[in-house]
Amino acid sequence: MKFFRQLLFLQFLLFGVFTSAQDTIQNQSPEKYMIGIAPTPPFVEKSPNGFSGLSIASWEMVNKKLGWDYEYKTYNSLAELLHAVEQGEVDFSINPITVTDQRMTKMDFSQPYFISHTAIAQKKKSNALAVVKNLWSWKFISAILVLIGVIFVFGFLVWIFERKKNPEEFGGKGFQGIKEGFWWSAVTMTTVGYGDKSPQTTGGRVIGLVWMFMAIIIISSLTASIASALTVESINNEINSVADLDRFNVVTVGSSSSEEFLNMYQINHGEVANGASGIAYLVDHPNDLFIYDQPILTYEVERQQLQDEIQVLKKTLKKDYFSYSFPKNSTLIKQVDPVLISAMKTMEWSRLMENYN
Template sequence: MPEALSFKAPKGLSLFFGLLVCLFFVQPLAQAEPPTRLRVATKSAPPFVILTESDMQGMVIDLWKAVSSDLKLNYEMKTYRTMGEVLKAVETGQADLAIGPISVSAQREAILDFSQPFFQGGEGIATVKKAGSVMDGLLSIMNLNLLRALGALATVIFIFGILIWAFERRKNTSQFGGSILKGMGQGFWWSAVTMTTVGYGDKAPVTFLGRSVALVWMFASVITISGFTAAISSSITLSNLQSKVTGLGELSHTRVGAAHSTSGSLFLSDLKIQYKSYENIESALTALEKGELDAVVHDLPILRYLVAQKASRNLVVLGENLHSENYAFALPQGSPLREALNQSLLRFLDTPRWQQIQDSYFH
């Protein structure tokens, strides 16, 4: 009877198969572990990021909560004082992601990656109001529009003067009689003093039609003169609230401030405009309000929000958008999170909910 063949595997081969079996069973266990806890960097930038003592709010925070929930991300928030610190944390690996109104620029793109943009902003100017003299206000309204308004008013006065003369000239000859020119002049006089509510009482209609015209003109003149007076007063008031800086062209010879490492400071540097750097935008606006600066350059949406929150009578934000730019999330170069983040962002930005979030902070 032949002997049974026996085979003894080499020691190294047995060890290989043993490791293979271990990997087969261990891999599902590794996949079952919770996802890595992302470190998310941000800074205060109302209304995009609003920091409170116990919570974070703001338009970008709402956006991030929606995206992180969609991707089922586990994360922790890390706050910094300046945008420069936020971006440095991402660049050096201290943070996996930065959220906020982060402007996409060529300089930043060289060291970071960015997500799909979620908002279009731009640079704006905050400045202080200066009070003009009353004479400046009067000169500002002395234009063609004022002459047209005065001409229209004189025409209406003349029309009612003609009507009262036509109805009164036969039965009220003592007041509206005489030649046509004299009678029309008396009618114009009556119409003017009635409109201004002076009403000397030297002339009064006696006929039914004359009194009817007078009644209509009394009510119409109150509305007419009130509107005319309000328009002139408004023009004088607006002219007295001129801003100290009116546009980009004046920044090169005024005292300008900007927050450190922001798109506003980069914008001024690119234009070779000297400026004073501040740790944050709030400090720059405080200096502006105290008269230490003539203008502050920063993200236009943030300037509008902060000045409105201050309810200051001295600060004003100019309407000009100096330079349009997109806001996006910042990631380290080659981040594996970027593709999934972009897909989730695009899905959410296309929903009515995103528009509702924007409206809640900007309207």
């Protein structure tokens, strides 16, 4: 009997300890988690009914298993959101934050839930306008003027030799005779060969022979100059490496991973508030570049219906991994990561990703 009394006492004691521990855990856990977000379409979008987007939908899938009570705290910019995470103003953020070495020293990250790229957006240029612009360039005009001058010199020399002994073809005094010589020189250079004029004197034929060979060289050089003038614009606009960015005025979103990338390669750049303002900036600055996350660039171009004006280049600068972000040494990441990884293996997650790719 004494043994049973002791056993019963022990059960009551264990029940009390268990209840006390459970109360302690509940008291330590917040009633509601604060999740920091900043509008970043198509990942986080504000609507009349709340928030939507890929990041919102992914978190709702994860929270089906976690069952946490939470509320969103909105920030106006990426810089403000990152500062809030670093300072612990929020418990974590589900915004598409790119994992970088610099950020990993200030905060912790979950398993990446989206793979993206840093891309380049620029305003489309009309090939016809580029051709006209180059044809009116001083380099092209000066080449034409030099050519006209050379044609005139050889026409004048032939006229000097032919004006007396071949007056039928090169006759005439002053302007009339020089005009005939200029005509012959131009026809000879272009190898049209009308045959209406031909030198008869020895001096005229020597000039003609020299001019024929020189004309071949000049025509080849002129063709190369024209081709260069017509293609130099497109060559200068090609972007094949980070070094090519130095030829352009570049803007990006402040405090973004794109800005870290530009700073790392010492590329001078300006800042805009977000993806929407960056695309709007390109409309007014047709020669500049906007560098940011590829899916956000593509979405904003389509949302603002600027597909005919703005293009997102296929050439990308780097690969990015989007993750949830947590204050440094947060214990929540150990609870979120396993559930996030499990959710990423489901068909529901695959369908979600397909809707945003």
